[in-house]
Amino acid sequence: MLGAPEFRARGSGRTHAEHPIDALPLVRALQSSADMSWEEEIIGGAHWSGVLRRGSLLRLTARGDDANVAALFYSREQPLERYNMADTLKAQHTAHLTTGCVCYSDMGRILCSIVADTCGWHDPICGLTDDAAIAARYGATSFQQQRNARYVSGQQAMLVELGKYGLGERDLVANINFFSKLLVDDDGRMRLATGHSRAGQYVDLRFEMDTIVLLHAGPHPLAEGSVYAPPGIGLTMSRAPLMAEDDVCRMRCPENARGFVNTERYHAA
Amino acid sequence: VNAVTPLAAMTDTVVPAGEPWMGVVRAGATIRIVDLEGNQAVDTLFYNARDTAEHYSAQTTIQAQRSIYLTTGSVLLTNRGRALLRIEQDDCGRHDTLGGACSSESNTVRYALEKRHMHSCRDSFLLALARHPLTKEGSLTKRDLPSNINFFMNVPVTPAGGLRFADGISAAGRAVELRALMDALVLISNCPQLNNPCNAYNPTPVRVLIREDA
Numbered sequence: 001m002l003g004a005p006e007f008r009a010r011g012s013g014r015t016h017a018e019h020p021i022d023a024l025p026l027v028r029a030l031q032s033s034a035d036m037s038w039e040e041e042i043i044g045g046a047h048w049s050g051v052l053r054r055g056s057l058l059r060l061t062a063r064g065d066d067a068n069v070a071a072l073f074y075s076r077e078q079p080l081e082r083y084n085m086a087d088t089l090k091a092q093h094t095a096h097l098t099t100g101c102v103c104y105s106d107m108g109r110i111l112c113s114i115v116a117d118t119c120g121w122h123d124p125i126c127g128l129t130d131d132a133a134i135a136a137r138y139g140a141t142s143f144q145q146q147r148n149a150r151y152v153s154g155q156q157a158m159l160v161e162l163g164k165y166g167l168g169e170r171d172l173v174a175n176i177n178f179f180s181k182l183l184v185d186d187d188g189r190m191r192l193a194t195g196h197s198r199a200g201q202y203v204d205l206r207f208e209m210d211t212i213v214l215l216h217a218g219p220h221p222l223a224e225g226s227v228y229a230p231p232g233i234g235l236t237m238s239r240a241p242l243m244a245e246d247d248v249c250r251m252r253c254p255e256n257a258r259g260f261v262n263t264e265r266y267h268a269a
Numbered sequence: 270v271n272a273v274t275p276l277a278a279m280t281d282t283v284v285p286a287g288e289p290w291m292g293v294v295r296a297g298a299t300i301r302i303v304d305l306e307g308n309q310a311v312d313t314l315f316y317n318a319r320d321t322a323e324h325y326s327a328q329t330t331i332q333a334q335r336s337i338y339l340t341t342g343s344v345l346l347t348n349r350g351r352a353l354l355r356i357e358q359d360d361c362g363r364h365d366t367l368g369g370a371c372s373s374e375s376n377t378v379r380y381a382l383e384k385r386h387m388h389s390c391r392d393s394f395l396l397a398l399a400r401h402p403l404t405k406e407g408s409l410t411k412r413d414l415p416s417n418i419n420f421f422m423n424v425p426v427t428p429a430g431g432l433r434f435a436d437g438i439s440a441a442g443r444a445v446e447l448r449a450l451m452d453a454l455v456l457i458s459n460c461p462q463l464n465n466p467c468n469a470y471n472p473t474p475v476r477v478l479i480r481e482d483a
């Protein structure tokens with residue numbers, strides 16, 4: 001096929017005068033990079049990755065109710081060192097993440113810390129959606145039919161982002177689902193709390209190591225309903241304030257104090 | 270594709286505490302693990318023996334069964350969503366798959382910086398991967414250590430979202446038996462942890478039996 005019709009229509013009969021190049025966003029971007037900050041939007045269903053340096057702060061803001069964002073963390077210096085669900089849960093005696101919790105690597109160090117959280121509960125247990133689960137719940141889609149509105153599974157999203165760093169299936173470990181609350185009863189049965197997160201809620205991650213961050217703004221694997229409409233996620237990166245003596249993450253438990261010592265030793269020059 | 274050769278595999282062996290063990294359970298065969306003296310955590314991973322990039326996935330498994338505990342009827346799924354083994358018999362009633370394996374590095378965080386020297390499951394896993402004829406020469410490495418199963422270990426999650434390492438609910442002679450639904454490579458660390466009640470502060474041997482006649 002030569003030239004998709006809608007593309008021709010959009011490009012024809014318009015002049016530059018009608019659509020002057022708006023330089024303001026570019027100027028704003030340049031200004032913000034000068035003071036070490038940036039903003040970006042992950043639209044609902046999309047995936048993203050980037051490197052967050054030690055000392056940077058990343059705010060994830062839910063752009064709609066019942067958001068979910070799957071997240072994985074890898075050391076930028078040696079990606080074989082990666083987020084470890086079990087060590088994160090065991091060290092902090094918790095099955096949910098919120099302010100004061102840190103995300104441990106499998107080497108006893110802290111990749112990032114949750115220094116603020118207006119949502120209150122993030123799920124570190126339940127994992128990613130896969131292609132079969134997405135198709136079964138929301139219906140089969142393809143790029144050919146739906147273009148960029150197709151439904152991408154969490155597993156597919158992570159494999160694509162991993163590949164950009166020379167990583168792959170062997171590196172895909174248990175993830176965090178931010179903004180989702182997983183309830184477990186005494187018999188071990190799991191249920192996703194409904195109406196948990198609200199538009200505008202945010203979680204602040206302070207990076208303690210140079211970290212490859214993978215994110216997917218897709219539905220939680222236990223989400224109810226058959227309408228695929230995951231909210232977008234706002235990203236705001238800034239420089240984190242220096243850690244205070246009474247830092248909420250360091251003071252949470254003696255385990256975290258030792259985790260910070262391990263992390264500081266790693267960076268000792 | 271990294272594959273191991275699934276040789277005939279009748280096995281009846283005792284794995285002392287602090288030792289790893291590797292073997293193959295062919296499709297249709299059973300693997301039985303016996304907690305000989307009681308309350309002994311057995312950290313275990315399974316791989317597709319014909320393509321070891323496909324392995325047990327704790328998340329896929331608990332998501333599919335909507336429950337965090339493994340017991341009779343649990344189907345262990347791979348990271349590709351396929352059935353790897355099924356638990357056919359369980360005297361214990363509950364096995365953990367969230368607590369992961371201990372490591373010398375996580376021991377420094379959990380207990381004390383001075384505990385780095387103590388033996389750990391991940392050290393056992395790494396030594397087995399480095400030395401065992403099935404996997405030596407780097408075919409499987411630390412990259413290939415996802416979240417594992419802890420047979421006979423009790424790690425309750427509370428409704429308030431807490432996580433505890435509770436006293437064991439296993440006892441001497443209790444066993445768990447699984448049937449392989451594809452040729453499975455088995456990697457076991459019989460846990461040497463001395464700092465919490467997962468081994469009742471006294472790590473003990475376990476028995477591993479693989480049978481093809483069942």
